[in-house]
Amino acid sequence: YRCTRATGCADTIFTRGGAGGSTAAFDLTSAEPKMNTITPMRPACTDGVVVAHGHLFWGPWMCACDQTQIGVISLAHAGTFDYSQKGTDAERWQLLSLSAAPLKPLPTSAADWPVYRKDNTCSAVTSHTIPAAVVKKWEYVPPHQIIATAPTTAGDLIFVSGADGIVRALDAGTGRPRWSAYTGGPVKYPPAIWNNRAYIGSGDGYVYCLEAATGQPQWRFRAAPQERMMPVYGSLTSTWPVGSGVLVDNGTVYAAAGIFNYDGTHVYALDANNGTIKWQNNTSGQLPADAKGEGAGVSVQGQLLLYGGSIYMPAGNKPTVASYAVADGAFTAKGQGRGKHLFVHNGQVKATGYPLYWRPQDDHFLTGMQMETPAGTIDLGTWAKDQREPAPGVTIKLHAAGASKTGWTVDKPFGEIAAVAVGKNALLLTGVNRDKQGKVTASGICAVQLGDGKILWREALPAAPVAWGLALDRSGQVIVTLTDGRVMAFAPNPS
Numbered sequence: 001y002r003c004t005r006a007t008g009c010a011d012t013i014f015t016r017g018g019a020g021g022s023t024a025a026f027d028l029t030s031a032e033p034k035m036n037t038i039t040p041m042r043p044a045c046t047d048g049v050v051v052a053h054g055h056l057f058w059g060p061w062m063c064a065c066d067q068t069q070i071g072v073i074s075l076a077h078a079g080t081f082d083y084s085q086k087g088t089d090a091e092r093w094q095l096l097s098l099s100a101a102p103l104k105p106l107p108t109s110a111a112d113w114p115v116y117r118k119d120n121t122c123s124a125v126t127s128h129t130i131p132a133a134v135v136k137k138w139e140y141v142p143p144h145q146i147i148a149t150a151p152t153t154a155g156d157l158i159f160v161s162g163a164d165g166i167v168r169a170l171d172a173g174t175g176r177p178r179w180s181a182y183t184g185g186p187v188k189y190p191p192a193i194w195n196n197r198a199y200i201g202s203g204d205g206y207v208y209c210l211e212a213a214t215g216q217p218q219w220r221f222r223a224a225p226q227e228r229m230m231p232v233y234g235s236l237t238s239t240w241p242v243g244s245g246v247l248v249d250n251g252t253v254y255a256a257a258g259i260f261n262y263d264g265t266h267v268y269a270l271d272a273n274n275g276t277i278k279w280q281n282n283t284s285g286q287l288p289a290d291a292k293g294e295g296a297g298v299s300v301q302g303q304l305l306l307y308g309g310s311i312y313m314p315a316g317n318k319p320t321v322a323s324y325a326v327a328d329g330a331f332t333a334k335g336q337g338r339g340k341h342l343f344v345h346n347g348q349v350k351a352t353g354y355p356l357y358w359r360p361q362d363d364h365f366l367t368g369m370q371m372e373t374p375a376g377t378i379d380l381g382t383w384a385k386d387q388r389e390p391a392p393g394v395t396i397k398l399h400a401a402g403a404s405k406t407g408w409t410v411d412k413p414f415g416e417i418a419a420v421a422v423g424k425n426a427l428l429l430t431g432v433n434r435d436k437q438g439k440v441t442a443s444g445i446c447a448v449q450l451g452d453g454k455i456l457w458r459e460a461l462p463a464a465p466v467a468w469g470l471a472l473d474r475s476g477q478v479i480v481t482l483t484d485g486r487v488m489a490f491a492p493n494p495s
Contacts, residue, residue, distance in 0.1 A: 005048035014049035014056075016042055022317060023049060023058075039296045039317050040069040040260045069260070069299075070358050071233070083264035084282045085225045093275050096217035103196040104213035106155045111474035113153040114193040118421075118471070120249055120306035121344055125373050128476045130426035130447050131492035133457050137477065138175030142168075142485040147360050148466055150419070151481050153473040154193040154212060160487055161187035163235065163360065167200055167208075169215060172473050175489060179215035183208055186235050188356065189245025189303055192253075194272060199253055201242030203235070207255045207268075209275060219275040223257035223268055225282075232259075233359060239263055243356055244313055247304040248272055252326070254304055254311050259357060261285040261297035261316065267324055281329040284322060298322040298331070301356045302340030305349060312349045314340050314356070321351050341468075345370040345377070353467075364467045364483055365416035365431070373422045375450045376400040376407060380417060396429070398453065408453030413446055419470035419480075426450055428472075430465035430480060440464050445480060445490070459490065 002024070004016035010028075017024035023038040041058040043049045050057040058073045108114045110127060117124045142148075146162040153159065157178060158170040165183040170176065185203025191210070192199045198212040205224025210217055224240035231237075240263065244256035253272045258265040265285030269278040284298040302314030306326070312335060315322040321335025321342070335342075339353030350370075354363045371378040379397040396417075400407035414431025421428040427448040432440045443461040448454070461482060469481035478490040 004043045004045050007043075007048040007051055009051045014043065014051070016048075037296060038075075038262065040262075040299055041073055070355060078263075082225075083262065083286055085264075086280060086282055087222070087225065087266070087268070087277065089276050092222040092277075094220050094222075096219050097211075099216075103211050103218075106157065106193070106196050106213040108154045108193060109474060112155070112193070113151070113471035113473065113479075115152060115248070116150055116189050116192070116245060116303055117468055120247055122303065122305050122342060123344075123373075123422075124371065124420055124468075124470075125422045126472050128423050128472045130423040130428060130456070130478075131476065133493040133495075134447075134459060134478060134490040135493040136459070137489045137491040139489075140170055140175040140177070140487040144485070146485040147483050148469065148481040148485050148487065149187055149190040150466060150468045151471045151479045151487065152190045152193060153471055153479065155474070157212070158471075158473065158479055158487065158489075159191045159193065159198060159212075160481055161190055161200060162485060163187070165202055165204070167191055167198070167210065167215065169198075169212075170487060172475065172477065172489070175487065181208070181210050181215040181217060185237050185241060186232075188241075188243055192246050192248045194248040197272070199246045199248055199272075201244060201246045201255050201257075203232075203237040203241040203243070204229075205238030205240050205242060205257055207242055207246060207253065207270065207275075209253075209272075221268070221270055221275045223255055223266055225264060225266060232357065240266060241300075243300045244302070244304050247306060247311065249306055249326070252278060254306075254324075254326075256300045256304070256313055258285060258298075258300040261299040265298045265300055267311075267313075267329060269326070269329060279329040281324055281331055284324075284331040287319075302351070302353075303342060305342040305344070307344055307349055310334070312342055314338070314342060314351045316355070321349060323349075339367065341366065341369065343369045343371060345372060364418050364464055364469075366418065366420070366467065371420065371422065373450075375422070378420075378422070378427065380420060396427070396448065396453075398450065410448055410453050410455070413448065413455065414444065418465040419468045421470045421472060421478075422450075423472070426456055428470060428478060430461070430470055432464050443482075445470075445478070461488070462486065 002015040013026040027034040044061040148162040167181040183202035198210040240257040253270040256267045267281040296318035299316035310323040319333035320338035323334040335349045337351040340356040341353040396410040398407040415433040446458040447456040463482040463484040
């Protein structure tokens with residue numbers, strides 16, 4: 001499986017191989033054959049690892065077989081850097097507000113969508129009834145084009161962030177901005193709303209706590225071990241961005257910082273009120289070698305999910321899914337599949353999709369997964385023969401609760417599905433169609449009846465939707481975020 005050009009330098013030979021089929025580095029200075037692994041990247045088939053000017057370079061390739069890092073990547077010597085260094089409150093925590101006044105209230109209810117994909121198990125299931133017809137109520141256009149995050153909602157506000165690092169709260173009735181707050185790096189996942197606070201994980205390596213009603217900063221915590229920035233797809237980002245987003249549960253904020261596992265992966269549980277450390281795990285990025293002598297570790301590659309007393313996170317190639325006990329942060333390799341999207345099916349946490357740091361403009365669709373809903377299990381997507389690319393035209397299937405056969409099938413509602421939300425009576429889908437060259441030819445949103453699979457309505461979108469960029473606010477409005485930064489609201493059509 002070393003199907004790439006072998007390259008080398010004075011003390012090392014590089015080939016493909018090792019954990020997950022990534023990069024194997026053979027140490028020429030050891031008395032016996034000794035192989036180390038560089039797990040996040042695979043060498044391009046015809047190039048191998050390019051060694052020049054004291055750096056290592058990996059180039060891009062056409063296939064989608066890698067599951068951690070894609071692009072032109074350069075590594076330099078790290079010296080004596082401590083990859084597993086621990087943080088302290090005194091070093092990492094920073095107070096941002098001197099006000100002693102109580103936070104302005106922004107109460108949440110079961111009708112809100114306060115966190116990514118509705119709840120901490122990422123079910124995307126709401127108690128709302130999907131309207132029989134909709135009309136566009138408002139559209140927010142940002143000052144410049146950005147790739148937006150998915151939306152969250154609480155009270156009368158819609159929350160969204162994006163590649164510019166700005167957190168925005170929009171009026172749910174009009175779409176007008178109510179407040180903006182600023183972080184120092186690109187944001188991958190939307191704010192999580194809890195107890196009058198909004199929490200955000202930023203590409204600058206910090207977790208931020210804001211007053212949800214006003215956007216006033218309260219505190220921030222540096223999850224990154226050092227203040228160090230590097231270019232990632234044209235933006236300056238910490239070497240340890242908070243690429244996991246944040247998850248809030250029972251008074252605790254969970255977040256993870258890192259990209260490349262061997263640079264270190266840092267997982268924290270913080271007090272949700274004051275931001276102080278409850279526990280930390282700084283060692284899962286560097287795991288012991290297995291029986292073959294292949295070492296690997298956890299890379300921060302997607303959203304967090306809470307299930308069965310553990311926090312789960314997509315981890316890249318080996319392991320593919322990481323689990324941390326909520327009690328003390330103890331690490332276990334769990335789960336199936338790989339990719340940046342997690343879901344729970346048959347009592348297991350599974351991963352699907354592409355790497356988190358795939359080129360952002362390329363990956364805003366969902367690959368095969370199963371969504372458990374009160375109506376039954378929804379099979380989302382089909383796979384091509386190589387198990388890496390979705391087949392042209394995604395099929396949606398419902399396996400009714402308690403039934404052994406498929407209840408209904410919707411063939412190709414869109415060529416690619418970007419987001420799903422499940423209501424009492426219907427399934428909401430956003431997606432795109434593409435031509436043979438891969439160019440998006442149409443974008444839209446539709447509602448599919450849970451009873452029979454018939455399409456209730458379909459509306460065009462002016463740009464491609466964001467992956468999981470779909471939510472319902474407490475009034476039942478459908479909120480959609482797009483890859484050019486726009487946010488749209490659809491309300492029931494009274495006519």
